[in-house]
Amino acid sequence: MKRGLLAAAVFFLTQPAHAVRVAVVVDDLKPAYQELVDSLKRNADATDTIRVHDLKTIDLSDPLTKGRFLAQLAAVDLIVPIGDPAAVLVSEELEENKTFFVAAATLRGEYLSHKQVAGVLSYSPQATVRIAKALIPELKTMGVLYTPGYETVVSRMEAAAREAGLTLVGYRVASRQAIGPTVRKAVAGTDLIWIAGDPLFTQDLIFNYLLQESVRSKKPLAASSPSLVEKGALFCAMPDAEKLAGLAFQTLSGFRSLDDPFEKPNRVMSAPGDGFVLVNQRLAEKWGIHIPASLRLWDRHVP
Amino acid sequence: MKKSVVRLQIVLAGFLFSSGVVPVSAKVVFTGYADLQVSPQAVTKITASPAVAGQIQALTGAPLPTGSAESRSFNTDSLGLFATTSFNEETDFLMDITYKRIGATAGETRVQYAYLDFHRPSLGEAKVGRVTLPIGYYNEHRFYSFQRQAISPPFFQSAILGLPIADHGVVLSKTLDLGGLELSGAGFLVNGYGPASGSTDTFRRGLGGVSGSLVIANNLGNTNANSQFAYGGNLGLSFLENRPAKVGVSAYQGAWRPNGDYNFTMFNTYLVWESKRLSLIAEGLRTMTDGDKGMVTLFGVQKWESTGGFVEGSYSFIKEETRELALFAGTEQTVVRGKGAGESGREKLTAHKTGVSWRLNPFVLLKAQYLFLDYKIPIQVGGMADELGIRIDQQFLLSMTLTY
Numbered sequence: 001m002k003r004g005l006l007a008a009a010v011f012f013l014t015q016p017a018h019a020v021r022v023a024v025v026v027d028d029l030k031p032a033y034q035e036l037v038d039s040l041k042r043n044a045d046a047t048d049t050i051r052v053h054d055l056k057t058i059d060l061s062d063p064l065t066k067g068r069f070l071a072q073l074a075a076v077d078l079i080v081p082i083g084d085p086a087a088v089l090v091s092e093e094l095e096e097n098k099t100f101f102v103a104a105a106t107l108r109g110e111y112l113s114h115k116q117v118a119g120v121l122s123y124s125p126q127a128t129v130r131i132a133k134a135l136i137p138e139l140k141t142m143g144v145l146y147t148p149g150y151e152t153v154v155s156r157m158e159a160a161a162r163e164a165g166l167t168l169v170g171y172r173v174a175s176r177q178a179i180g181p182t183v184r185k186a187v188a189g190t191d192l193i194w195i196a197g198d199p200l201f202t203q204d205l206i207f208n209y210l211l212q213e214s215v216r217s218k219k220p221l222a223a224s225s226p227s228l229v230e231k232g233a234l235f236c237a238m239p240d241a242e243k244l245a246g247l248a249f250q251t252l253s254g255f256r257s258l259d260d261p262f263e264k265p266n267r268v269m270s271a272p273g274d275g276f277v278l279v280n281q282r283l284a285e286k287w288g289i290h291i292p293a294s295l296r297l298w299d300r301h302v303p
Numbered sequence: 304m305k306k307s308v309v310r311l312q313i314v315l316a317g318f319l320f321s322s323g324v325v326p327v328s329a330k331v332v333f334t335g336y337a338d339l340q341v342s343p344q345a346v347t348k349i350t351a352s353p354a355v356a357g358q359i360q361a362l363t364g365a366p367l368p369t370g371s372a373e374s375r376s377f378n379t380d381s382l383g384l385f386a387t388t389s390f391n392e393e394t395d396f397l398m399d400i401t402y403k404r405i406g407a408t409a410g411e412t413r414v415q416y417a418y419l420d421f422h423r424p425s426l427g428e429a430k431v432g433r434v435t436l437p438i439g440y441y442n443e444h445r446f447y448s449f450q451r452q453a454i455s456p457p458f459f460q461s462a463i464l465g466l467p468i469a470d471h472g473v474v475l476s477k478t479l480d481l482g483g484l485e486l487s488g489a490g491f492l493v494n495g496y497g498p499a500s501g502s503t504d505t506f507r508r509g510l511g512g513v514s515g516s517l518v519i520a521n522n523l524g525n526t527n528a529n530s531q532f533a534y535g536g537n538l539g540l541s542f543l544e545n546r547p548a549k550v551g552v553s554a555y556q557g558a559w560r561p562n563g564d565y566n567f568t569m570f571n572t573y574l575v576w577e578s579k580r581l582s583l584i585a586e587g588l589r590t591m592t593d594g595d596k597g598m599v600t601l602f603g604v605q606k607w608e609s610t611g612g613f614v615e616g617s618y619s620f621i622k623e624e625t626r627e628l629a630l631f632a633g634t635e636q637t638v639v640r641g642k643g644a645g646e647s648g649r650e651k652l653t654a655h656k657t658g659v660s661w662r663l664n665p666f667v668l669l670k671a672q673y674l675f676l677d678y679k680i681p682i683q684v685g686g687m688a689d690e691l692g693i694r695i696d697q698q699f700l701l702s703m704t705l706t707y
Contacts, residue, residue, distance in 0.1 A: 021392075049392065061625075061665035062449060063334035063706045067387035068395060074330040075389040093332075 019047035021076040025086040032241035105225035106197040109149025118267035125157035127237040143190030197224035239271035345698040379405040427477030437489040437537035439571040452617040452631035452660040459637040484542035495533030495557030505597035533557020549575040565594030587612035602641025611637025627662040648681025648688025668704040
């Protein structure tokens with residue numbers, strides 16, 4: 001009996017490492033991100049499985065379909081949501097799962113601080129500072145409205161501001177009740193305010209209040225996502241999708257090895273700095289803001 | 304338990320966990336819905352001859368309230384909780400617990416289904432446990448309020464037979480892509496329906512049945528009184544590009560009495576059209592029941608048969624990713640009669656409905672519906688069939704379905 005148990009133990013302990021199951025969740029897959037998915041598949045081990053779930057084919061209003069979809073995601077070893085809608089869905093429904101997001105913009109700060117969460121944001125703090133300075137040459141003080149969890153992003157922005165000769169003031173908002181007084185202070189003390197992508201700021205009611213203060217004081221807002229530019233922010237930094245996908249692939253490749261991105265202190269990375277900018281041209285015109293030719297404008301313009 | 308058996312279990316468990324067939328931890332995901340209904344007005348009329356009224360009072364012990372009555376109501380029609388867990392890419396476990404007739408407490412708690420689902424594209428799908436039977440199309444695809452535009456499902460299938468048609472057993476299914484069309488087939492072997500609770504010879508309670516009260520609706524029980532399995536299947540064809548058109552037939556047969564002598568049989572045909580804006584479902588249903596003493600008070604005999612069908616359609620005027628505004632309408636008719644010498648009387652149910660359904664966002668669905676229902680029930684009085692009439696001249700219903 002003892003020999004049998006020993007043999008069984010040796011057999012199970014020497015089994016090959018557990019195959020990794022990865023679920024990629026996409027919404028509108030750009031060619032660069034399709035290449036990322038293809039690269040992941042090419043570089044996966046023979047026993048690994050990488051399955052792509054397209055949100056456009058899943059009816060999330062049907063709880064039966066939603067349940068089966070989320071159960072499949074919950075069972076994998078790593079979730080890779082690509083794009084903001086996919087990343088937001090995963091952050092809301094599967095908070096405890098190991099997730100590496102790609103090109104996300106509006107995640108909760110509290111979610112970013114989780115140890116099982118890593119990824120690449122869709123914007124670059126350095127590019128944001130550079131664009132702000134290019135659009136508003138007289139800019140002296142830039143404010144950053146952020147929630148706990150976005151400290152890494154703010155510190156990168158601070159470093160970029162120092163290099164550009166600007167003063168950056170961070171305004172940390174820990175709760176909904178603190179928004180009003182903090183925003184009024186930020187508007188009074190800065191020339192431009194960048195808003196972190198936490199849904200606390202981006203939901204309609206709060207963002208409309210921010211816009212109201214911005215218009216009242218004629219202090220422009222800079223956003224983290226294109227939808228906020230459509231709603232009235234002046235600009236947002238957009239990524240070069242190929243370079244972002246390259247960074248994501250390079251980082252994800254270390255998942256199985258000692259270079260595990262989840263073990264690194266800077267789990268949440270920013271998009272490479274040389275991307276594009278989406279400008280609210282109507283607002284720029286209204287406020288007499290000149291858009292320099294040196295800026296690489298995003299294909300889709302806000303009319 | 305023998306030591307050798309314990310050792311074998313340890314070895315097997317180790318094999319299963321290390322091979323990844325069963326994960327060390329399988330997470331359960333919960334989703335669900337709530338359906339709230341308000342009826343701001345309903346006008347119900349009950350008609351019966353004095354002989355029928357007297358008969359009913361004698362059978363039930365309570366006087367029959369004839370005449371017209373107006374009513375209003377509000378209720379949480381149902382609260383459903385779906386638990387889903389995925390063991391691996393091919394194996395899931397799914398469960399639905401629904402709480403119905405909710406007031407201070409839940410009037411009814413039902414496990415609609417709870418089954419292990421194995422699916423491999425090359426082989427097909429196997430469901431084992433308590434499963435929704437592949438009878439018709441509506442039963443599997445329109446049972447829940449969030450799956451359909453109308454508030455009320457077809458009355459005969461829902462209130463008389465009892466939706467969903469579900470039972471304990473196994474369902475095997477397979478879909479074949481034949482190029483221009485898709486062939487889907489399913490077969491099942493289940494426990495089978497049995498007699499009404501507290502009885503061995505009543506399948507469908509008539510008046511003054513086993514419970515002594517007027518209980519006709521929700522007659523399909525799910526206790527198997529005999530050792531025989533019930534069986535059946537569904538064969539369907541889907542065709543045209545994106546498969547908007549579907550036709551199919553399905554059947555169920557099983558012995559329901561303890562002695563295994565008498566059968567309950569269902570035959571169903573369906574025709575479905577589902578494109579982006581237009582949806583149409585038409586189903587025909589025939590049921591046949593032998594040896595049912597419960598129906599003697601209605602038809603004078605124990606053998607009875609129902610023939611009927613319904614058509615429901617909707618058109619979406621607005622159809623966006625997260626919002627939808629649709630008009631719907633439906634009609635149904637079912638006639639039930641006794642079979643054999645001495646039978647008399649016809650049970651006839653006719654219902655029409657129309658309304659509007661408005662999806663505000665992915666999680667909230669609002670509906671408004673107008674319903675007309677005419678229900679004639681034969682009552683045996685002095686060896687001949689007389690008639691009890693229940694008519695809902697007008698019922699306005701509003702509902703809100705929340706999903707999460």
